Amino acid sequence: MATMVAGANAALTAENPGLSSVVVALGWEQIESRGPQAELVPLTVLCGSDGKALSNEHLVFFNQLVSEDGSVEFVDSGDAEEIDVDLSGVPAEVAKIVFIVYVDPELRGPGTFASIRSAFIRIATPAGVELVRFTVSAADNRSINAMIFGELYRHRDEWKFRALGQGYTTGLAGVAADFRIDF
Template sequence: MSPVTLIRGANASVTNLLPAVSNVTVGFSWTVVQSNGPATEVVACAIVCGQDGKAVSGEHVVFFNQMLSPDEEVAYDPDGSLPGGDLEQIDVSLAKIPSNVMSIALVLYVNPDLRTPGTFDGVRDAVVRVLDRSGAEALRYEIETKDVGSTSAVVAAELYRRGNEWKFRAVGQGYAGGVRDVAKNYGFTL
């Protein structure tokens, strides 16, 4: 099966593409342009959202410092040997997601602790993709650097529930205020 490549704003059904799959992996990759200043460190995270589009709680923000959501349906994968060129991965057990969860925002941000005020200007080839557990790619979205270059956080994509179906949307929404603006938008504190 060839992966479906999406453009910004497009969506596709994960349920239809992977009908027998209840667990998926979201892979993130990018390239950082080397500079003479501090290196840009990009971080991936997932925000598990309720019906209001906000994080269910602060514990529902999954990243390297909080690696598992409370219901264990979303997990940050710290493995250093990731398949397919992914730099970070987040595992999602679609079958375990409680009915009050409507979406999972998939975010990339420049770590503000290591580079201030770092932006995506130095980031190229950013990709978010959905894989089945065997590592086969089903969906991919190549984030346009021109759309997010001067921002320091981007909601790259979203997994969302539509009836009994799970879908994937290519979002590409940059936030100039970085992860703090993302937190404000999704209703959690850092």
């Protein structure tokens, strides 16, 4: 297992011949509160070569648990959230798959990542062998209300993972604008 830093890349399929699917796990530890707490919501966006969502149908989240083509799917697991990705089944027009977590704007609560500690994204084989892990920085999250944890992307004929930890202070609206999504 390799521990990554923000901006680092890992060659998943080149370094693991025969790897055709991965498990992407997102997790976090939240400081308990006696009052309302922020609820984090994962969102996966399948993007074209321009870095934008191919369409609103190319999202995987709580209302759409499986991508239109069936290659990306949320499943129930021991991690906070788990997304199974069939790399060999991802359509050719998908250049990258972005993993985002945002604070649910519909719930009462702090509305930021301020109470979140030890957030991570990890990539593992379907058998559970962890390939890479990125621990997202918890520094100064008081104004962050959405964050890109990382992305899987194509490089030539191979799949790579990039650790990001890019925060948004504009929440879901900022994510929607960047990825050309209509909510």
